[in-house]
Amino acid sequence: MPIRIFVPLDSAARAVGADETAAAIQQEAARRGEPVELVRNGSRGMFWLEPLVEVQTGAARIAYGPVGAGDVASLFDAGFLHGGAHELAQGPTEELPYLRDQQRLTFARVGVIAPLSLAEYQAQHGYAGLRRALTLPPEAIVDEVSAAGLRGRGGAAFPTGIKWRTVAQAEADQKYILCNADEGDSGTFSDRMVMEGDPFMLLEGMTIAAIAVGATRGYIYVRSEYPQALAILREAATLAARAGLLGDDILGSGRSFHLEVRQAAGSYVCGEETAMMESLEGKRGIVRAKPPLPALSGLYGKPSVVNNVISLASVPRILANGATAYAAHGSGRSRGTLPIQLGGNIRRGGLVERAFGVTLRELLYDYGGGSASGRPIRAVQVGGPLGAYLTEAQFDLPLDYEAFAAADAVLGHGGVVVFDDTVDMLQQARHAMAFCAAESCGKCTPCRIGSTRGVELIDQLRAGEATAAPRLRELCAIMRKASMCAMGGMTPYPVLSALDHFPEDFATGACPAVAQGEAR
């Protein structure tokens, strides 16, 4: 029996040389006459160890990392095919504290299975949720998702069950399931990891949604910066259709669901649901006025479920194991788990799936191990480029939608970006406004013009004009209240939080270097 060796194909592993490592392992095995079976899995989400090579020895998988191509010969010398000792040996993967101390529900299979193996997916409870859903009346599927307390993981945290019920009750000749996979928030990569590491889970979740609301067509809108996710999803959709899990008469049920994977084209605002629908219709990604709600008048004016990748990927497990098991996790009105993404200046960056309620301090120090630079952590931005900057004094905040809202912050998509004490918070605030100016769809004035005025006001602050501060606050209040969508409405979060929590960086003469080199 050849020994199974796992080398991730995740983009973050390939970006640090996983392909070269995999090739070196195959060459070295061939040279030594050792029979090995090389499996390209998703990533376990421990990115400081990538490329993370695992060897199947009996029941356990033994981890080695980070393994560069140049380390491979010495690993063979050390007998790593049988779990031999080596300076890169990390021990059994599942026992690594970072992974062991998580509650991996949505990410249970990511990094474990070969992403495009339908057999492995089904052997690990895949399609159990869909099979159960097909035995239930559609209302009961919606009830199950409602009872689980699932809320939109894309950032808005709207109850998924309510959205589905609205679409289910709408009368229409055509309804759509739209998966928003335009994960444009910097500091987030959980959607990408699911699409690259466990694509059938997303397809299954969408199929369950389709059956629950009576939709027969669906789209996954994938950002163009994720070429591998796009390719894997397309292949997975072809395989699922061939196996009777997509298309007409799914598993002999008489139900149909046709899915198309669409490539976005590099516009951040298309992550806003109405702009995404415009883009799917072949137009510029201009935000639509709401109401009407997409649930009643969405794609081509038809009732549409619009959910984020993680929301939909959470559904198969809820259906397979029941709502109670899922809702048993969490805190307050935030039920279940959140895949948190630790990035930026952090020693152990990666994917941490935990029930809601975990604190930032646990994430930053217990999981993350502090900053990568070894310097003190000064600021943490949670929830993407439109999320607030938090300071040390707020590190005991539990990750919970309501707790964050009460602190004038947002959990968003669960991205946590860490900065050490060399960060210039005025420059970060300026970046937030400059980003909004570059990505605004241009439909509403507060966002389109406010963002440009915001950059100018921050430049005036840097130049020592103290009167710019109250004008910046006034501008932020207008953007927050009068913008059509979160692009202009939330840009004030990073700006005001920087101003409020790090006033010293905005004081006259705080930093002599004028911020420059910002993108556009």
Added chain:
Amino acid sequence: MEPVLNTQNTQESVAIDRILENHCQQAGALLPILHAIQDAFGHIPDSAVARIAGALNQSCAEIHGVISFYQHFRSEPAARHTVHVCQAEACQARGGRELTAHAERVLGCKLHEHSPDRAFGLEAVHCLGLCASGPAIQLDDRQHARVDPARLDQLLHQAREA
């Protein structure tokens, strides 16, 4: 329609017609069409705009509006190689701004420009999803993480030699 002048134009127009034909039954076909054309030619030639407009029964202004709205689409040919340097917060926290400044220095151009010899185009990207391993870049079709200035020099050198 402009008259076809030479074989290259003929080949181009045949390829565009084939793409339009492949997508004519698709709902909301414009983005898939633009991707297919850019994948085939490296950019969206001006000559394609009127053909797309005709096939979709839209105006040239509408097609142009879509092409210019999305950062991914380009109307001009790209440089031989394209370097995208991530400008987002997680990479900023790991020296992304310094890496960008280094790239501008060694390539002799600013972001959204190309090097004087047209060997490299330098572009900004806002997040490649490699946020735990920054700073990150994409060089042509390959993404690279944990890129410091020395590593960038090495990658640029390899691309130049290839």
